[in-house]
Amino acid sequence: xxxxxxxxxxxxxxxxxxxxxxxxxxxxxxxxxxxxxxxxxxxxxxxxxxxxxxxxxxxxxxxxxxxxxxxxxxxxxxxxxxxxxxxxxxxxxxxxxxxxxxxxxxxxxxxxxxxxxxxxxxxxxxxxxxxxxxxxxxxxxxxxxxxxxxxxxxxxxxxxxxxxxxxxxxxxxxxxxxxxxxxxxxxxxxxxxxxxxxxxxxxxxxxxxxxxxxxxxxxxxxxxxxxxxxxxxxxxxxxxxxxxxxxxxxxxxxxxxxxxxxxxxxxxxxxxxxxxxxxxxxxxxxxxxxxxxxxxxxxxxxxxxxxxxxxxxxxxxxxxxxxxxxxxxxxxxxxxxxxxxxxxxxxxxxxxxxxxxxxxx
Numbered sequence: 001x002x003x004x005x006x007x008x009x010x011x012x013x014x015x016x017x018x019x020x021x022x023x024x025x026x027x028x029x030x031x032x033x034x035x036x037x038x039x040x041x042x043x044x045x046x047x048x049x050x051x052x053x054x055x056x057x058x059x060x061x062x063x064x065x066x067x068x069x070x071x072x073x074x075x076x077x078x079x080x081x082x083x084x085x086x087x088x089x090x091x092x093x094x095x096x097x098x099x100x101x102x103x104x105x106x107x108x109x110x111x112x113x114x115x116x117x118x119x120x121x122x123x124x125x126x127x128x129x130x131x132x133x134x135x136x137x138x139x140x141x142x143x144x145x146x147x148x149x150x151x152x153x154x155x156x157x158x159x160x161x162x163x164x165x166x167x168x169x170x171x172x173x174x175x176x177x178x179x180x181x182x183x184x185x186x187x188x189x190x191x192x193x194x195x196x197x198x199x200x201x202x203x204x205x206x207x208x209x210x211x212x213x214x215x216x217x218x219x220x221x222x223x224x225x226x227x228x229x230x231x232x233x234x235x236x237x238x239x240x241x242x243x244x245x246x247x248x249x250x251x252x253x254x255x256x257x258x259x260x261x262x263x264x265x266x267x268x269x270x271x272x273x274x275x276x277x278x279x280x281x282x283x284x285x286x287x288x289x290x291x292x293x294x295x296x297x298x299x300x301x302x303x304x305x306x307x308x309x310x311x312x313x314x315x316x317x318x319x320x321x322x323x324x325x326x327x328x329x330x331x332x333x334x335x336x337x338x339x340x341x342x343x344x345x346x347x348x349x350x351x352x353x354x355x356x357x358x359x360x361x
Contacts, residue, residue: 052339
């Protein structure tokens with residue numbers, strides 16, 4: 001879908017490389033500028049996030065290598081960098097420097113705190129950003145510390161995916177106006193923006209500040225239970241018709257303890273009852289019981305098992321060699337095989353030759 005689009009990525013960690021990988025998955029030509037000594041301790045062994053990209057090694061403190069970097073950006077539609085604010089400017093690679101020669105450039109900046117504000121120059125990681133943005137608040141049951149899957153809500157959801165959206169929007173605009181833009185993708189901004197769906201429940205009273213009292217973070221029908229074998233079962237039968245199916249399958253359809261689905265005061269007792277029930281049998285028992293129903297129940301699977309789950313396997317969501325997720329989304333129903341992970345500087349000579357042919361070096 002992005003054939004003909006060239007993206008230059010300055011090697012970084014986490015959400016920036018993920019965003020560049022997603023653009024490569026979508027068909028863009030992504031050239032990653034690797035450092036001679038990588039900031040990523042696993043990069044020299046091949047970084048999954050580099051799949052489908054081309055690699056060139058440049059020392060940005062070396063004047064001749066810096067000129068190669070400038071030439072690459074001059075040939076590109078967009079750039080991705082994830083340094084602290086001011087670092088690229090000190091290298092002479094800031095937006096003003098590069099957009100002088102490439103006015104249509106979309107300059108993608110990936111940070112946790114953003115390009116300005118009191119914390120812009122301080123360090124942080126996924127939990128810090130989503131804690132500050134409010135996105136961590138409703139994670140985990142009441143009485144337990146808020147906890148989310150590592151990197152997914154902040155680095156990827158609030159960071160990388162918003163950077164991808166910003167870059168694509170910028171490229172569309174540049175194609176029609178000839179003018180580029182600077183994309184300030186801050187994880188605190190994106191993760192707060194992701195709260196909009198949840199916040200839309202507030203006027204109806206289905207979202208309150210106190211944890212465990214809202215429609216999706218407190219009910220017995222919206223949580224994960226531990227089974228007899230120590231494995232986990234997810235339950236989230238939000239709508240009344242699905243909740244009725246859930247109760248019927250469990251033999252609780254006429255049980256007065258469970259007829260009040262939305263009574264906040266009854267949720268703790270209902271949760272305890274279901275916890276005791278699910279703890280009596282292993283997870284496979286419950287998986288078989290709820291299979292092919294609309295009860296909205298599913299086992300919690302690690303990626304290795306998810307790859308072999310019938311639905312996931314049929315769609316080839318997980319691919320092997322090594323285990324990795326297939327590109328998403330799909331177009332015309334086609335599941336694309338991701339590109340290989342390049343060796344460091346594998347394409348360096350070819351990239352330099354291309355720049356000379358273009359008259360940029």
